[in-house]
Amino acid sequence: MTITLQGCAQCGARQYPPRALCRACLADALRPVEETGEGRLIVSAIVHRSLEPGFAGDLPLRIGTVHLDCGLRIIAFVDAGLVDGQSVRLRQEAGAVALWHAGALEAGV
Amino acid sequence: MAVQPFDGVAVVAPTTVRYVRHSDKPAHWWVGRALHDVIAAAGIAKEEVDGLALSSFTMGPDTTIAMTEHFDMAPRWIEWLPTGGASGVMALRRAARAVQMGDASVVACIGADTANPASFAELVRNFSHFSDSAVRPYGAPGPNGMFALITANYMARFGATRADFGAIATSQRANAAGNPNALLGSKVLNLEQYLAAPAIVEPLHLFDCVMPCAGAEAFLVMSEERARGLGLPHAVIRGSIERHNAYFDEPVAVRAGWAMDRDSLYAQAGVGPEAMDCLEVYDDYPVIVAMQLEDLGFCAKGEAAQFLRHNSLTIEGALPVNTSGGQLSCGQAGAAGGFLPVVEALRQITGQTLGRRVAGARLALASGYGMVTYDRCLATAAAVLEGRA
Numbered sequence A: 001m002t003i004t005l006q007g008c009a010q011c012g013a014r015q016y017p018p019r020a021l022c023r024a025c026l027a028d029a030l031r032p033v034e035e036t037g038e039g040r041l042i043v044s045a046i047v048h049r050s051l052e053p054g055f056a057g058d059l060p061l062r063i064g065t066v067h068l069d070c071g072l073r074i075i076a077f078v079d080a081g082l083v084d085g086q087s088v089r090l091r092q093e094a095g096a097v098a099l100w101h102a103g104a105l106e107a108g109v
Numbered sequence B: 001m002a003v004q005p006f007d008g009v010a011v012v013a014p015t016t017v018r019y020v021r022h023s024d025k026p027a028h029w030w031v032g033r034a035l036h037d038v039i040a041a042a043g044i045a046k047e048e049v050d051g052l053a054l055s056s057f058t059m060g061p062d063t064t065i066a067m068t069e070h071f072d073m074a075p076r077w078i079e080w081l082p083t084g085g086a087s088g089v090m091a092l093r094r095a096a097r098a099v100q101m102g103d104a105s106v107v108a109c110i111g112a113d114t115a116n117p118a119s120f121a122e123l124v125r126n127f128s129h130f131s132d133s134a135v136r137p138y139g140a141p142g143p144n145g146m147f148a149l150i151t152a153n154y155m156a157r158f159g160a161t162r163a164d165f166g167a168i169a170t171s172q173r174a175n176a177a178g179n180p181n182a183l184l185g186s187k188v189l190n191l192e193q194y195l196a197a198p199a200i201v202e203p204l205h206l207f208d209c210v211m212p213c214a215g216a217e218a219f220l221v222m223s224e225e226r227a228r229g230l231g232l233p234h235a236v237i238r239g240s241i242e243r244h245n246a247y248f249d250e251p252v253a254v255r256a257g258w259a260m261d262r263d264s265l266y267a268q269a270g271v272g273p274e275a276m277d278c279l280e281v282y283d284d285y286p287v288i289v290a291m292q293l294e295d296l297g298f299c300a301k302g303e304a305a306q307f308l309r310h311n312s313l314t315i316e317g318a319l320p321v322n323t324s325g326g327q328l329s330c331g332q333a334g335a336a337g338g339f340l341p342v343v344e345a346l347r348q349i350t351g352q353t354l355g356r357r358v359a360g361a362r363l364a365l366a367s368g369y370g371m372v373t374y375d376r377c378l379a380t381a382a383a384v385l386e387g388r389a
């Protein structure tokens, strides 16, 4: 199972969040690229208060910074039981906004 | 080419428009009030102001140019600084160069914002494309979410504890006592209260977070000669730095642009951090105060917790930090929060404090940090100011 990120056909850079041009060489040569989604959960935090009432029913939520092996960092929801510092795999939940979730590496998807 | 000195430039008339928790008035009122008060403090007419530098988050579609019409001004130089926490030092730097080069004679630098219950959530919602697409869907934690991650990472990496950050919050609250502009200044905060506060985004709890409010901060930049002619106590700029998006490849921020430029800052100033009588830093969260202690050279990277265990940040201590109480005690009046370090530094070194003064303060460092467009603030700036009677 792979994840799809924005990549540059000219210089090979990957980027997140998505941009209008390549962040590194500025080429207009972006296309979707497949990556493993493997990385490390650097750190996580527990959201108890949201700025938007629409999230009230979901709290508390655990979010974290995942540092992908390809060098990018992504803010993601963090599955229960994960420990800061451990290896994780990102998966993307389909929807109007495709949300990232970090899960245990072994579990796959 | 080396950074050119800021010779001949004076900073005068530290001005604060009293903060309030909520305001029905538009940001334009706060800008205009600050302008009214800052020229009154300097004893000059509005027509003498020929440069205007503004920062605000709540003026809607308006920027500096609209304010010239709003207040019947015809300046020959304007600047707009949508850079929040760094905007005060950035305004100072730009105004100083304009005065040195003759592009303006008297520049009013103003940070002002209004606040109502809806405005803060609205501001966060529309803050940047990246935060809207890549942070907001994750529970809309706002800046609290990103700085909780920065704080948790800092704690794990360097062994800092909540009590260490509590030392920052409680010493700033002690400094706020006697400052009538500090909205929380009359509320005592001790370590037990700090530790017992409700969680916002763990590890951040209530007293790690600033309270949004309305208010304004302002100062004038003019030639030293003019300041002396007006008989105004003033400060000169001994050195100044600015940096944006430093260390952008680091997965979680443990340092920011000051670390890249502090050698230049102190080389310009001709003195080191040990010479500072007070330090006015941007304090959106205690971890950022800790980061500035390190990145501005007051202690080594990762050693702020140790530093805090042995040094008080109170006005009576060896290194007074955020002598007005900072935003953690005054409230965060939007972009005015980015002007507070400059204005409070100017107050301390010219003997015009709202609250207590660091005895004999002459040299101050003012620092800014702004714009969390994704997972950290991008803009950093700092200036060393020296008071002249």
Ligand SMILES: [Zn+2]
Residues within 6 Å of the ligand: A008, A009, A010, A011, A012, A013, A022, A023, A024, A025, A026, A027
């Ligand atoms: Zn490229």
